[in-house]
Amino acid sequence: MTNRVFDRTIPDIPTSPAPTGRQTVRDATFMGVVNGSETTECRLVFDGKNPGSSSYVMTHSGNNCSQSFTNLPRGIMSYYIIADDGTNATQTATQTMDIDIRTTAAKKAYIISGGQLPTQASATAQQRAKGQQAESALDRAIAKAPPEAQAGLTKAKEAVTAQYKGFEAVKPWTSTGVGCMAGAVGLVIPPIGVITTIAGCIGGHIVGMII
Secondary structure (H helix, E strand, O other), X not given: OOOOOOOOOXXXXXXXXXXXXXXXXXXXXXXXXXXXXXXXXXXXXXXXXXXXXXXXXXXXXXXXXXXXXXXXXXEEEEEEEEEEOOOOXXXXXXXXXEEOOOOOHHHHHHHHOOOOOOOOOOOOHHHHHHHHHHHHHHHHHHHHOOHHHHHHHHHHHHHHHHHHOOOOOOOOOXXXXXXXXXXXXXXXXXXXXXXXXXXXXXXXXXXXHHO
């Protein structure tokens, strides 16, 4: 007499496959939920683009299967998860994920800095030139100003120097530079010129910050 064994069970289809959709990092753990009593092996299969191989045997523990990767390729990846009992197998529908890491200047700066976004802008060459012009104008103004006005002009110069060298948040220099230059020219009409210089520099700076 021949004994026959009938296999009346097949593994349940894995559920909750992840990840899916847009991902903003290149490290990921692929996961699926299975019926652990019916499953002896889980496999992760990539359709098309893959991390180096099209198929991986996943870590199977209880009702969970997982497989971790680092530095996955950018772009859309398609995959499915198989639950196998050694005789029969079932699989999820094909899932898709999109590893989308945009390479804008801000993103590059963020990555290069190790995850720290810049706290302030840096001066461009044009902004530095404007700042240097304003600083030179204030030097000339200080040299021509009466003693009682020199302290205020010196503070204005210090503020200008700090700003264009990047110690403060960089703002447009056009208004500041024009104000200081106009004030320096105005010194030939004392005492109005002194007032014009201070008002021009400070007012121009404020306008620059607002703009």
